[in-house]
Amino acid sequence: MAVQNWENDLHVDSTASQHAAFRSDLQQQVRAAPSWFRGRQGRRLREMLLAYSFLAPAFLIIGLFGLFPLAFAAYESTLRGLNKIVGSYDGLGNYVKAVDNLIYILTFWIAIGLAYFAVTTIARAVREHRQENTNAMRWVLPAIVTATGAALFARFVFVLLPEMLLIPSKLRGQNNTQEAFRGLVVETWWLPKVQIALWVAIILLAGGAAWAMRVNRSVARDSRDPIYFVPFFSAGISLISGGALIWLTWNEINAAYAEALEEGVGLELWSQIVTISAGFLLLLLAWRLWESAGHRTSNTGMAVRLVSAVALMAGAWVLIAELPRVVSAGDEDWWNGLMATVFYVMGTVPIQLGLALILAALLFQKIRGQTLFRVLYFLPYVAPFVGTAAVFRIIFSNRPTAPLNSMLDLFGADPLLWLGEPSGIIEMITGGRIDLGPILSGPSLALVAIMIYGIWTYVGFDTVIFLAGLGAIPNELYEVADIDGAGGWAQFRHVTLPLLSPTIYFLSLYAVIGTFKAFNHIFVLRQAAALGTTDTASIVIFQAFKRDTRYGYASALAILLLLIIMVITLVNNRIASRRVFYG
Amino acid sequence: MASGAVGVSRVRTRLADPAVRRVAITQAIIYFILIVGAAVSILPFLYTVSVSLMNLTEATGGRALPTTPQWNNYVEAWHDAQFSLYFMNSVKITLISVGGALVFCALAAYAFAQMEFPGKTFLFTLLLSTLMLPEAITWVPNFITVSWLGRISPVPWLNNWPSLTIPFMASAFGIFLLRQFFQQIPQELWDSAQIDGSGHLRYLIKVVLPLSSAAVMTLVLFGFVGAWNALAWPILVTTTPDWRPISYGLLSFLDEAGALLHLQMAGAIITMLPIVVLYFFTQRHFIEGIATTGLKG
Numbered sequence: 001m002a003v004q005n006w007e008n009d010l011h012v013d014s015t016a017s018q019h020a021a022f023r024s025d026l027q028q029q030v031r032a033a034p035s036w037f038r039g040r041q042g043r044r045l046r047e048m049l050l051a052y053s054f055l056a057p058a059f060l061i062i063g064l065f066g067l068f069p070l071a072f073a074a075y076e077s078t079l080r081g082l083n084k085i086v087g088s089y090d091g092l093g094n095y096v097k098a099v100d101n102l103i104y105i106l107t108f109w110i111a112i113g114l115a116y117f118a119v120t121t122i123a124r125a126v127r128e129h130r131q132e133n134t135n136a137m138r139w140v141l142p143a144i145v146t147a148t149g150a151a152l153f154a155r156f157v158f159v160l161l162p163e164m165l166l167i168p169s170k171l172r173g174q175n176n177t178q179e180a181f182r183g184l185v186v187e188t189w190w191l192p193k194v195q196i197a198l199w200v201a202i203i204l205l206a207g208g209a210a211w212a213m214r215v216n217r218s219v220a221r222d223s224r225d226p227i228y229f230v231p232f233f234s235a236g237i238s239l240i241s242g243g244a245l246i247w248l249t250w251n252e253i254n255a256a257y258a259e260a261l262e263e264g265v266g267l268e269l270w271s272q273i274v275t276i277s278a279g280f281l282l283l284l285l286a287w288r289l290w291e292s293a294g295h296r297t298s299n300t301g302m303a304v305r306l307v308s309a310v311a312l313m314a315g316a317w318v319l320i321a322e323l324p325r326v327v328s329a330g331d332e333d334w335w336n337g338l339m340a341t342v343f344y345v346m347g348t349v350p351i352q353l354g355l356a357l358i359l360a361a362l363l364f365q366k367i368r369g370q371t372l373f374r375v376l377y378f379l380p381y382v383a384p385f386v387g388t389a390a391v392f393r394i395i396f397s398n399r400p401t402a403p404l405n406s407m408l409d410l411f412g413a414d415p416l417l418w419l420g421e422p423s424g425i426i427e428m429i430t431g432g433r434i435d436l437g438p439i440l441s442g443p444s445l446a447l448v449a450i451m452i453y454g455i456w457t458y459v460g461f462d463t464v465i466f467l468a469g470l471g472a473i474p475n476e477l478y479e480v481a482d483i484d485g486a487g488g489w490a491q492f493r494h495v496t497l498p499l500l501s502p503t504i505y506f507l508s509l510y511a512v513i514g515t516f517k518a519f520n521h522i523f524v525l526r527q528a529a530a531l532g533t534t535d536t537a538s539i540v541i542f543q544a545f546k547r548d549t550r551y552g553y554a555s556a557l558a559i560l561l562l563l564i565i566m567v568i569t570l571v572n573n574r575i576a577s578r579r580v581f582y583g
Numbered sequence: 584m585a586s587g588a589v590g591v592s593r594v595r596t597r598l599a600d601p602a603v604r605r606v607a608i609t610q611a612i613i614y615f616i617l618i619v620g621a622a623v624s625i626l627p628f629l630y631t632v633s634v635s636l637m638n639l640t641e642a643t644g645g646r647a648l649p650t651t652p653q654w655n656n657y658v659e660a661w662h663d664a665q666f667s668l669y670f671m672n673s674v675k676i677t678l679i680s681v682g683g684a685l686v687f688c689a690l691a692a693y694a695f696a697q698m699e700f701p702g703k704t705f706l707f708t709l710l711l712s713t714l715m716l717p718e719a720i721t722w723v724p725n726f727i728t729v730s731w732l733g734r735i736s737p738v739p740w741l742n743n744w745p746s747l748t749i750p751f752m753a754s755a756f757g758i759f760l761l762r763q764f765f766q767q768i769p770q771e772l773w774d775s776a777q778i779d780g781s782g783h784l785r786y787l788i789k790v791v792l793p794l795s796s797a798a799v800m801t802l803v804l805f806g807f808v809g810a811w812n813a814l815a816w817p818i819l820v821t822t823t824p825d826w827r828p829i830s831y832g833l834l835s836f837l838d839e840a841g842a843l844l845h846l847q848m849a850g851a852i853i854t855m856l857p858i859v860v861l862y863f864f865t866q867r868h869f870i871e872g873i874a875t876t877g878l879k880g
Contacts, residue, residue, distance in 0.1 A: 044699070050783055051700040058691035058753035059706070065725055065750040066713040085727055110639050116760035164731070181734045213701070230705070359620050362613050376621040379628070382862045382869060384811050386830040387855035390837055390847055393630045403630070460624060461873065468874035517717040520814045524834060541719045542815065551723050551866030558720040565717060 024400035042340035070562075071157050077438065077556035083549040086165045094556035099274050100329035106563070107249040108273065109280075114242030118235035120249065125231050139228035140214055146208030146229075147236025152201035159197045162562045163188045272326065275318055282315025334557060336532065337540035338564075341516060343443035344536055347451045348458070349511045353504065355455070356462030363463070364470045389453065389524040393419065396449045416459065420529030421445035447520075450525050457521070458514075462507055469503030470496070505576045516565055535563050631855075635848035642844040653845070660849035663840070668824060669832030673811055676747050676828055681806035683752030688802065691753070693787045697773065710755045718815065725750060726819050746820040747828065751809070755800035757802050760872065764798035765791055801872030804865060811858055829854055 077094050081087020095103035131134035167184045174180065188194065212229050253269060289308030327335050359377065363370055380388060395403045396418035405415035421428075424441030425448055443451070473496065481491045497504075521540040526534045535543070541561065545554035634642050636652040661667065694700070695707055729750075733740030740746040768791060792799065792847045810828070817831045824832070833854045840846050862869060 017687045027652070047698055048700040049781075051694040051698040054690040054694040054698070054783075055706065058687040058758060061687065061750065061753040062710065062713060062755065064728065065721065066716065067709070068728075069724035070716070072728070073720050076723055076727075165727070178734065185735055254616065280605060355620075359617070362617055365613060367613065367617065373617055373621055374870060375863070377622050378866070378870060379859070379862070380624055382808060382858060383628070383855050384808075384858050386812070386814065386833045386837075387631075387851040388627065388832070390659065390851040391627045393837075394625065394844055395630070399643065399645075401643065403645070406645045456623070456627075459620075464870050464873055469707040513715065513862075517719070519601075520812065521813065524837075538717065538719045542722070545723055545726075546819065551727075555720075558717065558723070561717050562720050565715060569715060 053257050068157075072156065072161065073555040073558055075158055075161055076552055077559055079552040081550075081552055085171065085551055086162065087552060090552065091248070091255065094553045095560070096256075097553065098334050098557055100326050101269055102276070102330070104249055104253055104269065105273050105276050107245050109277070110563075111242040111245040111249070114238040114245070118239045118242070121231045121235040125228050129228075133413060136228040139212070139232050141230030142208050142211035142215055143229050144208075144209065144236050145204055146537075147205030147233050147240065149201055149206075149208050150233075150237060151240045152197070152204060156194070156197040156201045156512050160188075160194050163191060163194065273475045276323065276326070279315045279318035279323075282311045286312035286315060333532065333535070333540050333543075334537075334560075336534050337537045339439065340447055340534065341518075341536040343447060344451060344454070344518070345512055345515045347443060347448065348454045348515060349508060352455045352458050352505060352511060353462055355459050356466055356507075357504075359459070359463045360466035360470060361496070363467060374464060379460065380457045381461040383458065385521050386524055388457070389391065389521050392449075392456075393452045393525060398529075416445065417447050417529065419446050419525060419534075420527050422529070422531040422533045424533075444530060446530035447534045448525065450522055450534055452510065453521060453525060454515070454518070458511065462511070465507055466500070466503060469500050475500045505572075509572050509576075512568055512572070513565055516561065516568070537564075588591050603618070628855075628859075630853055634845055635852050639843065640703050641847060642848075643842065656845050656849040657853065660836075660840075660846045660853060663846065664832060664836035665824060666832065666851050666853055669827060669829040672826055672827040672832075676744065676813075676826075677807050677810040679744060679750045680748040680810055681803055683748065684754065684757055684806050685799065685802065688757035688761055689787065689799075690793060692758045692765055693783070693791060695758065695790075696762045696765035697787075698783065710758060713755045719743070722815070722819060725816075729820060740820075742821050742823050742826055744826060747813075747826060748758040749816060750816075751806075760802055761795065761798055764795040768794055794832070797868060797871070800865065800868045804861070804869055805872065807861065808858060811854075 078089060078091055079087040080090035080093060092103050092107070099106075125136050164185065167188065170184060171180055216227060216229075256269065286308040289304050289311065363373055367373065385518060397405070398415065398417045398420050399405065400409070400415045402415075402418075404418065408415060422444050425443060425445055427441035428445060477495050477499070478491060481495050486494065516537075517538060518536060519542065522534060522536055522539055523542070526539065535556070538561070541554050541557045544550050544557060548554075625705045630647075633648055635656055636654070637646065637649040637656075638653050641649055695703065727747040729740045733743075733746070736745070738745060772790055773786060776790060781789070812830055813828055814830045814834065817828050821831065827835075833850050836850050837847055840850070
């Protein structure tokens with residue numbers, strides 16, 4: 001009933017606005033509109049409010065369960081404590097436990113990256129401002145005010161969160177009723193420091209936004225200037241967060257030094273920071289030089305390549321000398337989890353995409369029963385994975401009569417442990433005579449079995465998307481290639497592959513990120529006998545949370561995983577912007 | 584009889600031509616590869632069906648086919664694993680979360696596709712960036728949020744439907760999918776709807792949604808599959824079987840059933856059957872939905 005009324009209101013509303021719009025066009029020349037809620041301006045305002053109310057429910061849910069967790073996890077990751085939601089503040093302690101001193105280097109370089117981003121954004125705006133004589137500078141102040149407001153809002157979250165999280169422990173011992181809990185929630189909300197933090201943030205945000213809107217209106221009237229709000233706003237945000245990060249790191253490093261002094265041990269933190277940073281810088285430099293060598297004439301090009309090769313070797317040498325020491329000081333489970341994840345990505349993504357490309361290219365040749373093949377290939381992807389994983393548990397079982405082992409028996413080979421085999425495959429192939437170390441001995445056979453399951457699931461999905469990509473390539477191109485006398489392979493190499501590159505790019509990014517997130521099927525397929533060699537990053541995080549109830553530590557690991565995924569996306573985007581051909 | 588012989592000889596004479604023969608051989612190779620691929624895709628399913636109909640000695644003895652199908656295995660698995668409870672749980676969870684997702688995603692997608700408001704690009708980018716977040720980062724915060732919300736709301740959230748459905752009632756994927764379809768609706772329709780005096784909400788319900796039934800169908804199907812597959816989150820927020828969904832139910836049954844492979848496989852079939860049947864009836868929507876969102880993503 002309420003919905004019906006609302007609908008009627010809207011109905012009446014918009015008919016009224018129709019007439020009003022008609023009249024207001026006439027009226028505007030005679031006199032200004034009497035109210036700011038009527039006329040063209042008013043209609044725009046009403047549409048805006050309606051749009052926000054359409055967005056509100058979805059954004060409330062996504063905000064609470066999709067975006068807010070980021071801030072929450074960041075806060076939680078700075079807390080110590082076992083089996084406790086709110087522990088004592090521990091700074092970067094959880095991160096140090098996971099990756100040792102590498103975290104200081106990470107935060108330092110993230111802060112540098114944020115500052116670099118801010119400076120380049122501002123510089124670009126200023127350059128455009130000079131060249132095209134636009135009026136960019138009037139956006140600076142409103143953008144900075146809004147950015148400060150946003151940062152203060154984040155601070156408000158960090159003021160409110162700890163207070164709210166303390167409520168359950170405040171109630172311990174008292175009568176723990178829902179009313180008492182609600183009462184404390186209301187009380188916490190009205191705490192002066194919470195209210196002050198909230199209102200300062202809101203006033204700055206609203207003031208900045210209103211100011212920006214005013215600037216926007218005055219700009220729109222006299223020129224067609226682009227809006228410079230976003231670059232200045234994002235530059236402001238990244239400067240503020242970079243500064244906060246540097247401040248945190250600085251305090252943490254000092255605290256670590258003080259602690260070491262008390263215990264009477266030296267700390268090689270700075271030397272580690274410098275050497276590892278230098279190693280990475282050299283690698284970056286080598287890469288840039290190598291890229292630039294392509295643009296030069298052959299002799300200088302050779303020289304530049306030589307220099308870059310030297311830089312590369314130097315950087316790699318520094319890192320090889322220093323990194324293992326950091327790694328060995330961190331959490332072994334976490335590093336093993338990352339290594340398993342990398343093995344998993346390298347072992348599944350190329351094979352899965354290659355197989356899918358072959359199948360899609362063949363299916364595309366006007367095959368009879370194309371639909372049937374497509375339906376069958378896609379089946380492993382849609383079927384509930386706990387069910388299919390249960391089957392693979394039996395197929396890869398260590399019983400001598402299990403399907404794969406009886407097949408081995410046909411060839412006269414001994415049965416294998418499959419999902420319960422912790423030793424690496426390369427180690428198994430070489431017969432374990434040479435000690436290869438954890439990386440060179442390769443993924444464990446158990447992980448390989450899980451990889452096979454992963455490939456089996458995703459090939460059909462990739463094939464379907466490749467087929468859609470192939471269908472989007474205009475047929476004329478093949479006709480032209482035919483006239484030019486290009487054979488089947490040449491057509492594939494010079495027409496299909498370049499035009500398919502956006503699809504390949506999308507799928508590889510999707511697959512890499514997907515495998516970094518992979519949890520469900522690995523959780524079903526992992527066995528205790530595999531000694532944790534199948535535990536990828538997500539599994540390690542889940543175990544830290546569910547089994548060990550270390551809330552803060554699990555959050556810290558999750559944030560590290562997010563950082564890795566972000567770096568992969570950035571690198572992938574950079575490569576794609578050069579290599580991908582958007583025809 | 585005679586015509587068959589003529590046909591065969593005609594094929595033979597055509598195959599004598601080397602060009603035709605080469606084409607025929609390529610075709611044969613292509614079909615061979617495709618059929619091998621299809622076989623690899625479906626053999627595990629056939630094997631599941633086969634084992635689920637064996638008795639215990641056959642299942643552990645490594646046979647390929649049962650001597651006499653033991654249909655009773657399904658009844659036994661259904662009772663042992665409390666599948667009737669898990670089944671109903673998953674159906675209820677699916678209905679609530681997909682229903683909510685449909686309403687909220689359609690409203691948001693419509694605003695992004697059809698309306699003008701400040702901050703549109705910013706909000707859309709923000710929305711799409713949530714696709715990059717690993718699920719792992721939401722586990723700890725959302726668990727705490729949900730248990731906290733359960734203390735202040737009239738119904739508890741843990742071990743209850745809100746924690747299993749409300750977080751999934753809006754997703755960047757759903758909004759993106761619907762927006763792609765809403766954008767393709769010609770602008771003239773909105774113009775004429777306005778002349779008829781229709782507001783945005785009425786236009787959305789009466790015109791846009793019926794025209795995008797394919798997208799709505801895709802969203803419903805994916806919501807269904809997602810709810811059926813949910814595992815990590817249900818493990819975190821359910822400690823009793825009261826609201827445990829079917830994937831978690833099957834997983835605990837797999838651990839309980841231990842060496843009873845035939846019952847494990849019967850349970851797997853029971854879990855997979857609804858989705859697989861649904862897929863065979865609506866495979867066009869599934870595949871086209873994947874293809875359109877995938878390509879433009």
